[in-house]
Amino acid sequence: MRTVAEKVDLTVQWLREQVESANMSGLLVGVSGGIDSAVVAGLIKRAFPDHSLGVIMPCSSNPKDREDAMLVVNGFNLEHIELALTEPHALLLQSINEKLKAKNAFRDEVSKLNDGNLRARLRMSTLYAVAGHYRYLVVGTDNAAEVYTGYFTKYGDGGVDLLPITHLKKSEVYEWGKYLGVPQEVLDRAPSAGLWENQTDESEMGTTYAMIDALLDGEEIPEKDRQIIERLHRISEHKRTMPPAPPKF
Template sequence: MTTEEKILSTVNWLKDKMKETKTKGLLVGVSGGIDSAVVANLIKLASPDNCLGVILPIHNSSEDLVDANALCESCDIKKLTIDLSHENESILDKVESEMKELFIKENKKIVDANMRARLRMTALYSIANNLNYLVVGTDNAAELLTGYFTKYGDGGVDILPLANLLKNEVYEWGRYFNVPENILAKAPTAGLWEGQTDEKEMGTTYKYIDMYLQGKEIPQEDKVVIERLNARSEHKRTSPPHPPLF
């Protein structure tokens, strides 16, 4: 199938999901990155009159906010911005204060990062519940394989239209949609802290993850990293475990 045919098939799938769930529209959290850029374009095609791009900054860089707004304008999607910085600080400070000596300060950065993702999920579902929309996720095949998403955060969504796409295919779709060049050119990042990038955090590259998914040969050290990430994140891809029936 051509890129255009794959996109059309995905748009029709989104329409079918709306019919199946009897929902009125679709929304996505827009981060200023390539994955949410592609999803924003997809939901605009699938539900042009009832779609929404939600920008949820939590101490984000000004560059991310500029890119997120530019994306919404480029695909002509309605947007809503809700700054959650204060709420994130408030909860994090309260948890640390109440835990007192139990709080492990060395873990604060990762706690903060996951809290940001979960706060955004909570806000997205509050909006979606109010409008009777589906929350559309942005995870691609590489992120699902490695577990590069927060459980009950950016992994907490209703549907995942990019789930079968390699990262390089996401960029192909972005170029098809004429996503702004700033978004196409910048290093993928979840914007969790200053200088953070996906590849630095994972310890491998999207190129090698894509090749692994295609069954191609990659350096052994990268294969070890990818398989370790996959094993460690298995709990994110399955329902919570429960004991057997008595």
């Protein structure tokens, strides 16, 4: 069995190969202050020390997110830029909601989720706008648990060029983080997509990453958690496939 160091080295080499085959110049990642983006930041810095970029995008975010994101980019000495998205997000959301209300189509019960998904998609659009100028590939941060349960925004954090940690269970992400030297404050914080105030991944999913990891390993878990996880997997199938198209008539 390969060590974490060997797996990291192979992943770094894979990242280099992907950039070369795409005839691009480097790699870019959105740095949120969470463990997943921190690990990816460490990987792209190793792959391309002089051609990697972290993008910090506050969007009505908790100030602690930016503080932790800065710990990550400074800790890895990763070149970075910061783009504040709070104002453009608010203007766009207000315009959408006003138009929907005028059509009597606004639904308060889905407004919170729509708000969060809009943030994720605005961030990804921003990343691609920046990446085009650098000729960098956009690197995603989704791990195995998130992919299996569909815990990502379609065409938001799920819309990327590369997914280097998609095979890692959440526990393995932490192992890689420790090996790469992710700041302890980031390792200790509760996982959150930062889509709204006080949001955490596990409270939103209704189960824990430990339970998802155990299921992915084929272990027995409580029936309540198994049903939650399998339901999330079932209803998010559309996120893991290309959009459906009719046959050629």
